[in-house]
Amino acid sequence: MAGLVFKGVTKKYDQNEVVHDFNLEIKDKEFMVFVGPSGCGKTTTLRMIAGLEEITSGELFIGERLVNDVPPKNRDIAMVFQSYALYPHMTVYGNMAFGLKLRKTPKAEIDRRVREAARILDIEHLLDRKPKALSGGQRQRVALGRAIVREPQVFLMDEPLSNLDAKLRVQMRAEISKLRHRLQTTVVYVTHDQTEAMTMGDRIVVMKDGFIQQVDSPMNLYNHPKNIFVAGFIGSPSMNFLKVNVTLEDGIPYLNHAEFHLPVGEAHRQTLAPLSGKEVMLGIRPEFINDDAAFMAAHPDWTLEAKVEVVEPMGAENYVYLSVADENVVARFEAASQAKSLQNHRLAFDMNAIHYFDIETQAALL
Amino acid sequence: MQRAFLEHWDETAFTAHTRALDLPNLSPGARVLVRCQTWQPDISLILRNFLPQTQVFWVNGQEIFLHATPEDGVGATRKNLLPWAESLISQIHSMLADELGVLSYVYVDTPRTQGLWSGYLSLGRLAALHRRFFPGEAGLALWQAGFAQLFDSLAPERMEHYPQNVLGDKLSPELRETLQTYFRTGLSLTESARLLYIHRNTLIYRLDRITELTGYNPREFKQAITLFLALWLQGT
Numbered sequence: 001m002a003g004l005v006f007k008g009v010t011k012k013y014d015q016n017e018v019v020h021d022f023n024l025e026i027k028d029k030e031f032m033v034f035v036g037p038s039g040c041g042k043t044t045t046l047r048m049i050a051g052l053e054e055i056t057s058g059e060l061f062i063g064e065r066l067v068n069d070v071p072p073k074n075r076d077i078a079m080v081f082q083s084y085a086l087y088p089h090m091t092v093y094g095n096m097a098f099g100l101k102l103r104k105t106p107k108a109e110i111d112r113r114v115r116e117a118a119r120i121l122d123i124e125h126l127l128d129r130k131p132k133a134l135s136g137g138q139r140q141r142v143a144l145g146r147a148i149v150r151e152p153q154v155f156l157m158d159e160p161l162s163n164l165d166a167k168l169r170v171q172m173r174a175e176i177s178k179l180r181h182r183l184q185t186t187v188v189y190v191t192h193d194q195t196e197a198m199t200m201g202d203r204i205v206v207m208k209d210g211f212i213q214q215v216d217s218p219m220n221l222y223n224h225p226k227n228i229f230v231a232g233f234i235g236s237p238s239m240n241f242l243k244v245n246v247t248l249e250d251g252i253p254y255l256n257h258a259e260f261h262l263p264v265g266e267a268h269r270q271t272l273a274p275l276s277g278k279e280v281m282l283g284i285r286p287e288f289i290n291d292d293a294a295f296m297a298a299h300p301d302w303t304l305e306a307k308v309e310v311v312e313p314m315g316a317e318n319y320v321y322l323s324v325a326d327e328n329v330v331a332r333f334e335a336a337s338q339a340k341s342l343q344n345h346r347l348a349f350d351m352n353a354i355h356y357f358d359i360e361t362q363a364a365l366l
Numbered sequence: 367m368q369r370a371f372l373e374h375w376d377e378t379a380f381t382a383h384t385r386a387l388d389l390p391n392l393s394p395g396a397r398v399l400v401r402c403q404t405w406q407p408d409i410s411l412i413l414r415n416f417l418p419q420t421q422v423f424w425v426n427g428q429e430i431f432l433h434a435t436p437e438d439g440v441g442a443t444r445k446n447l448l449p450w451a452e453s454l455i456s457q458i459h460s461m462l463a464d465e466l467g468v469l470s471y472v473y474v475d476t477p478r479t480q481g482l483w484s485g486y487l488s489l490g491r492l493a494a495l496h497r498r499f500f501p502g503e504a505g506l507a508l509w510q511a512g513f514a515q516l517f518d519s520l521a522p523e524r525m526e527h528y529p530q531n532v533l534g535d536k537l538s539p540e541l542r543e544t545l546q547t548y549f550r551t552g553l554s555l556t557e558s559a560r561l562l563y564i565h566r567n568t569l570i571y572r573l574d575r576i577t578e579l580t581g582y583n584p585r586e587f588k589q590a591i592t593l594f595l596a597l598w599l600q601g602t
Contacts, residue, residue, distance in 0.1 A: 013501060037563075047469075050463065052463055053469070071467065072463075072467020073466060073467045079460075079463060079464050081464060082456070082460070083453065088416075237565075309567070321567075323567075330565060
């Protein structure tokens with residue numbers, strides 16, 4: 001097993017730099033998720049680890065070894081792709097054993113590894129079947145098995161669940177998390193799905209346009225995003241953003257918007273007071289918009305009125321789409337909420353749960 | 367599978383090999399060209415196992431040319447062959463990367479192509495289009511090349527003028543990303559909003575803003591085509 005270290009790694013295609021000054025340390029046995037929108041450079045970075053793309057500049061270490069010039073087959077890594085390409089005329093056993101045969105592994109050793117991987121993945125009863133007789137989830141497990149038998153130092157997974165339907169994806173997500181604990185190995189996992197990232201990763205690298213935006217644990221990313229992009233990317237429904245002006249009244253900073261005039265929460269007053277007269281970006285997560293009568297009674301100065309556009313009942317709660325002076329805001333209200341489409345509705349922002357961002361730099365102010 | 371290694375990849379040598387191999391009538395399938403970053407004999411071993419029914423197989427340097435026939439059950443109709451052939455691109459690409467760590471690009475021709483030599487030439491052209499217009503993709507099927515074939519025949523300066531006239535520098539990176547996502551999802555508002563992590567109304571606002579700035583409405587089919595081509599050409 002081994003960790004990975006990126007030191008100032010960049011990747012250029014001709015003059016176009018797609019990964020910029022990438023610095024990161026992935027610890028041994030860590031489950032690291034790269035997440036970001038399409039084109040953010042996450043797959044390119046994964047392919048640089050695999051050796052499928054050359055590193056333009058910088059250094060990449062796997063364990064203690066500098067691997068910039070080490071060919072892919074000697075890097076001791078295994079990849080799992082979105083398309084679980086299996087040999088159609090080989091059995092599951094044959095599919096899992098094939099890579100080891102290519103590497104001239106002794107027969108007895110191949111047998112031991114294949115059976116052990118099959119046991120871990122719970123596919124022992126499928127070893128004699130051919131891919132045609134397997135479901136999508138079972139095929140993906142065979143693809144995982146092919147990687148496991150190699151006993152690599154690092155597993156690289158490139159959106160391995162994207163081809164599965166929603167239900168199976170949730171199931172396999174849990175399977176991979178369990179598997180990772182059993183295998184006790186380093187995993188680098190690429191996805192564009194923030195739910196996968198949040199539920200599976202020890203730490204997450206959020207990327208955009210080839211730059212690392214933030215590296216942190218899932219909860220830290222959620223609670224302390226470093227900029228507007230991370231704040232909007234992590235969390236579903238995503239954080240609401242509204243531009244507000246800060247004013248100072250009797251020493252207390254207030255947030256002013258066409259539809260509201262709200263006092264800054266106590267914990268944030270010291271930071272916001274010097275910004276009086278400036279415009280900042282307010283960020284509030286849907287769960288911190290409240291229409292509970294007791295909450296509003298306790299904080300009457302945190303309330304405002306908004307027009308309800310659409311109510312989406314989710315069962316245990318409702319997603320309510322509101323318009324606040326022509327800006328869109330999403331709230332998560334309890335299922336018992338009285339919010340009705342096309343009516344005005346009274347609600348409150350939890351002022352102690354607000355995030356503030358600099359409009360120009362987009363960086364968090366707190 | 368029959369196999370030949372050709373040193374001189376020209377029609378004469380090709381035809382001579384075709385005769386020498388005494389090819390049976392080719393069953394319906396697709397011509398496939400796999401271009402690898404490096405050649406090693408295990409590549410052919412993997413392809414032979416992955417495409418066990420494949421009839422023809424030639425290797426020339428780092429190029430492997432084959433006539434791939436679909437698995438049982440896929441059927442030989444054009445409708446069935448297209449998704450099968452498209453999935454070949456990602457499957458062969460990931461198979462070679464996974465088993466051998468070899469980076470490859472895969473090109474697939476239509477089953478209509480007459481003759482193996484013309485199939486090979488058509489895939490060669492596809493490889494050139496790929497390098498020019500789709501450098502980030504794992505490969506290309508002929509029917510995915512679309513407008514690229516048309517634009518390939520135009521003078522480079524005309525290709526530069528077109529996006530400049532339509533888009534200029536009017537769009538911010540955010541609006542550009544919005545438009546790209548909107549086109550990638552086949553003009554789906556819901557799916558685009560989901561991928562961009564924004565509210566549907568925010569997306570509509572941004573699309574309206576694009577209309578204001580460029581004079582082309584991405585929600586109108588004909589105007590969307592104009593914007594799509596300009597955006598795509600600007601990115602190539």
